[in-house]
Amino acid sequence: MNIVTYPAEILREKAEPIEEINDDICRTADEMLELMYESEGIGLAAPQIGWSKRLIVIDVKDELGDEKVFINPALVNQEGTFLSDEGCLSFPDITGKVMRSETVEVVAFNLKGEKLKIKAGGLLGVVFQHEIDHLNGVLFIDKMTPGSSLANAKKLKEFERIYKRVQAL
Numbered sequence: 001m002n003i004v005t006y007p008a009e010i011l012r013e014k015a016e017p018i019e020e021i022n023d024d025i026c027r028t029a030d031e032m033l034e035l036m037y038e039s040e041g042i043g044l045a046a047p048q049i050g051w052s053k054r055l056i057v058i059d060v061k062d063e064l065g066d067e068k069v070f071i072n073p074a075l076v077n078q079e080g081t082f083l084s085d086e087g088c089l090s091f092p093d094i095t096g097k098v099m100r101s102e103t104v105e106v107v108a109f110n111l112k113g114e115k116l117k118i119k120a121g122g123l124l125g126v127v128f129q130h131e132i133d134h135l136n137g138v139l140f141i142d143k144m145t146p147g148s149s150l151a152n153a154k155k156l157k158e159f160e161r162i163y164k165r166v167q168a169l
C-alpha cells in the first residue's frame with residue numbers, strides 16, 4: 001500500500017459509499033492507519049491509497065477516544081469560519097492556508113457498524129473537513145487562500161510535469 005500523490009486522477013474522483021463492513025474493509029482500514037502513522041500524518045482518506053471508497057482514518061491526539069476509522073462520513077452541520085494551516089500526504093512539501101468552518105458535526109459509522117455523531121472544532125474539525133473533501137474529489141489546493149495558491153503554484157506545476165513524464169514512460 002502506497003500513498004497516491006497529486007495529480008493522480010483518482011484524487012479527483014467521487015468515492016463510492018461502503019455498503020457492507022467485512023473483513024477486507026477492516027483489514028484495509030488497519031493498513032491505512034499504519035501507513036498514516038508511518039507517514040506522520042493525522043488523517044488519510046481511501047482515495048489516497050488508490051481505493052475509491054468513502055472511508056477515512058483520523059488520529060488527532062487525545063480526541064475521539066478509540067474511534068479512528070470513519071465509514072461513509074458526512075458533514076451534517078458547519079458553523080463559523082477558521083483559517084487553518086494545512087498539509088496533505090498526497091502533496092509532499094506543500095502547506096498552505098485554507099478557509100474552513102470553525103466547528104462541524106459529522107455523522108459516520110465505525111467498523112462495528114455503529115452510528116457515530118461527532119462535534120468537532122479546531123484541528124480535529126479541520127481534519128474531518130479535509131478528509132471528507134478527499135471523498136468528493138476536492139483537494140486542499142482548491143480551497144487555499146490566493147496568497148498560498150500563488151506561493152505553491154511553481155511546486156504544483158512541477159508535480160504535474162513529473163506526473164506527465166512518468167505516464168509517458
Ligand SMILES: [Zn+2]
Nearest residue numbers: 087088089090
Ligand atoms: Zn489530504
